[in-house]
Amino acid sequence: MRLALISDIHSNIQALEQVLARLDRERVDLILNLGDLVGYNANPNECIELIQTRPILSVAGNHDLALLNAELAQHFNIIAYQAIMWARSEVRPEFLEFFLDLPLTREGRDYLACHGTPTSADSYINYHFQGKKVLKMLDKGLRLRVCFFGHTHRRALWYKDIRGKVATQPLTPGKIFLEPKWHYLINPGSVGQPRDGNPDAAYAIFDDEEFSIQYKSVPYDVAAAQENILRAGLPEFLAERLGQGV
């Protein structure tokens, strides 16, 4: 089965449209959305509407949860807070049901999908101790080989080899074949607000039969997304960062 992994769309309709158009040309069996459909950018309704027209399986991200419960947004920094409060005032009431139904994790054949970590939509996998903790949970507790996650907006490939060594693997262009007996944490990067220096909308294709991952990205109309942010009165930094991929 070929799985398309998308994450952190964050109300960026221009980026989402380009990624879905590209996926239409890929031979994928399933699209997994790893959360945070809303927040930061200026087109939440358009993104929710588009996501619902496709057979996409989604999990809840911390911004999705804060859309439903403003108290959770209190933990956001001022910029993210401003953006999610704006989204709360903009999202059409009939769309809220979509978020009410979102699970925190989804399990498939030998994989788990989550937003931050399997136990929290608001925790990060950035550092070695964080990756090690989740890989241990995956191996010993959940007995699964792969965990797909988002939240950091940066592409990543963590592994735990058969001797228990935990590290990140360099992301090379093209298909990366994974070791059948190792455990992996896979972050496809962000569709709507990439932060790894490449402003293109990021996604990934996972193949569970040949056990491979391929990181991909597609250019989109950044200027139009920036214009929408400024027109909505959202913080200027949110527009600026899209051009730099930070």
Added chain:
Amino acid sequence: MTMYQKEGILKDGSRVILRPMVKEDRDKLLDFFRHVDDRDLMFLRNDVRDPATIDAWVENLNYRRVFPLIAEVDGRIVGNATLHMRKVGWKRHLGNVRIVIAKQYQGKGLGTLMVNEIIDLAAEFGLEKLVAEIHLLANAALATFKKAGFSAKAVFEDLVKDPSGQKGDLVVMVCDVLARER
């Protein structure tokens, strides 16, 4: 909708507004710094009681160079924290933090609230580490930064001088922005 502000709750249950400094804060800032103890200002690089300094700040706001966070109660500024960033160079992943809290709001958790907010903003801006320079005898400030996730990395003996010329030890504290557990 009021742009860019958030409410925080202090240890005694009182509420403060956290928001970025804006041009219109000039007079409030001057009033704030005029009522702060001299000792709480000695680490700043500018004479913040000079109206020209504040004019220069509010006229040249650039949130990607310096993000100035204000705490406000009933229209009065009671805290000022700044996050200083560089776009290029070998320290481009680092931010420096400076914070001043009004005397009557010290010990109420406002410092911790503002430092936590600065750490979250640093993550948003893509910074990896934050650096704070604190006088070794500033026990409350040291405790505040430690509580927020900073740890002391170096102490420089007799490095700084107070307004009277008395030498003091400087502690350099560092926080791994992305390693913080929520």
